[in-house]
Amino acid sequence: MKVKSISILGLGLIGGSIAKSLKASETTFKIFGYDKDEILEQALSQNVIDEKLASIEESKKSEIIFLCFPLDLSLKVFKELAPKLDSSNLITDVCGVKNIFHEEWNKINSKGFFVGGHPMTGKEVSGFQNSDSLLFENSIYILTNEVKDYFAWNDFIEIIHKLGARINFLSPKVHDIVVASVSHLPQLLAVSLINSASLQNNDIHFYDYAAGGFRDMTRIASSSFDIWESIIKLNKEKILAAFDSFENEFQQIKSLIENGELEKLAEKFESARKKRDEIPKNRKGMISQLFDLFVFVKDQPGEISKISTALYKQNINIKDMELLKIREGSGGTFRLAFSKLEEAKLAKKILEEEGFLTNF
Amino acid sequence: MKVKSISILGLGLIGGSIAKSLKASETTFKIFGYDKDEILEQALSQNVIDEKLASIEESKKSEIIFLCFPLDLSLKVFKELAPKLDSSNLITDVCGVKNIFHEEWNKINSKGFFVGGHPMTGKEVSGFQNSDSLLFENSIYILTNEVKDYFAWNDFIEIIHKLGARINFLSPKVHDIVVASVSHLPQLLAVSLINSASLQNNDIHFYDYAAGGFRDMTRIASSSFDIWESIIKLNKEKILAAFDSFENEFQQIKSLIENGELEKLAEKFESARKKRDEIPKNRKGMISQLFDLFVFVKDQPGEISKISTALYKQNINIKDMELLKIREGSGGTFRLAFSKLEEAKLAKKILEEEGFLTNF
Incomplete structure (x- = not known):
């Protein structure tokens, strides 16, 4: 070197x-x-x-x-x-x-x-x-x-x-267009969305009813303005272009709803679903596809130990693990993920033998 | 009964x-x-x-x-x-x-x-x-x-x-206003956002660069139109009102950017951040606050078993567990969560004695 x-x-x-x-x-x-x-x-x-x-x-x-x-x-x-x-x-x-x-x-x-x-x-x-x-x-x-x-x-x-x-x-210009679209615009939408949700009715706490989608969409609204100020200043032109592009779509959807043109709206949903599914899935930095297994566990010490030890004994490597939902005092559902389908199948068999309820 | x-x-x-x-x-x-x-x-x-x-x-x-x-x-x-x-x-x-x-x-x-x-x-x-x-x-x-x-x-x-x-x-009317705002509007924004992102430049795969915020914001865009068609038809009026409220905020933010009024934009961010932090945190149905501990693990069989068994031996109940990031072949970071701060501290001590790198 x-x-x-x-x-x-x-x-x-x-x-x-x-x-x-x-x-x-x-x-x-x-x-x-x-x-x-x-x-x-x-x-x-x-x-x-x-x-x-x-x-x-x-x-x-x-x-x-x-x-x-x-x-x-x-x-x-x-x-x-x-x-x-x-x-x-x-x-x-x-x-x-x-x-x-x-x-x-x-x-x-x-x-x-x-x-x-x-x-x-x-x-x-x-x-x-x-x-x-x-x-x-x-x-x-x-x-x-x-x-x-x-x-x-x-x-x-x-x-x-x-x-x-x-x-x-x-190229630097294309970079700035891309990040305006996939990073800067979403940040400003999240800020707009959460501010707009609370405008309408002061007596009701809208957020108490916020479903997963709303939570997901507004998570980045917690970001501090400190890191955004110079980005917005220095990428103003591309951000405003991304606003226009978004607004164009948004107005189209609005007018399809207004006019009851639900078939055309279905096409918008279909196009969005296809495009969304194109986003690489490896959110945690994983390159290859993983195979999921869902395991129901009781809310008590030792459950995770039992699962992971049973799999370890058979030399199965858990590549991802996530508690999806817990009910205090009763139990929850874990998502386990494996590199190979055969491993996921073997894990299902092993865990069922250990008395766990499982599901692909 | x-x-x-x-x-x-x-x-x-x-x-x-x-x-x-x-x-x-x-x-x-x-x-x-x-x-x-x-x-x-x-x-x-x-x-x-x-x-x-x-x-x-x-x-x-x-x-x-x-x-x-x-x-x-x-x-x-x-x-x-x-x-x-x-x-x-x-x-x-x-x-x-x-x-x-x-x-x-x-x-x-x-x-x-x-x-x-x-x-x-x-x-x-x-x-x-x-x-x-x-x-x-x-x-x-x-x-x-x-x-x-x-x-x-x-x-x-x-x-x-x-x-x-x-x-x-x-009341049924307030319900429909609330869900228009926290569920139906976000769905339509997600569809608009993902459709708008791909309009601008066909040569570049924008989604390859989609950061976490964009992924979070468009996750619900994968939903099928089947479940949305009748919702949109039957809650049209409230959805269009939520559109107007959102558009009002969005246009304000757009014009603050256009005019370089960054101090007022900072207020919008601050208001959004405060409101976002009001959303109940118990996303997985947990009522009480949990205490997080981050544990670095190698990408090999037995690591989770080692962690969970060590904690089980001391009768510590893991209330939540999530693999935050993995690097294939090297390792990853787990977030473990406990009911009490003392439990999190004890878990840190136990896992460090087992040779794990940990962090609050």
């Missing part, structure tokens, strides 16, 4: 996870970090970075610079640092909006190189303390350009692969 | 679950059922009903009649059966739209009694084979009127309580 060191500016959830993941993969290059002193001390003492940087500018001594601050700060640092780079440096950000970085880059006369990056992963919690060497495993890492002129481009690609991520290339 | 028998018309998910749940609670009255012959034979052989009815009209011999067909068929049967009832009969439906039943009831000159019902529970699967004696446990059962003149009204209330449900009274 031609890269002797990398610098990570900002050791939050993403930056910290990059460092931890690379450390876990036995790299030959050094990892430098920049953040608040207390975070740097933690990272050093946990052997997550090799050395701390005294300033952002010192990152120039590394070939590859990961810019991992929040969006607004990343953009500010990018404008300051990029003009100072030389031809040995590649700078890459990890922000959720991409075109603005390319626009800025085009204004700058830099001897260095830039590649836009957006790792499609995350957690509901943030900060170094929640960073995790496995955060990128099986996730998609979007890159918005190729920089084949950069002397260590192959090393950069190898580093992203070392994180466990799969690389997809999208 | 004054009730000698109940009749359940339609032994699908809801009707079948009512029968199973009442059978499990050792009732003194008989349970009659009406459905297709093959379903009735199954229900009889599983001792879920005591006798089969040869016709819908035969249900008049029971004091209480549960009308558990799909919405459109329930409404049709309601119109036919209600005029024939006498003063010993109480008919109750279980449909998701309520005002239409009251409108029909007011047109009918019946000697019997009617109470509208809507059990707020369900599964993603339907039919008798998926019915479940625990379906109503801890769920809300909406009743749209009180029928204190009915001689066995207290028995009816007791029967609903025997299902394990909690009763909330809402």
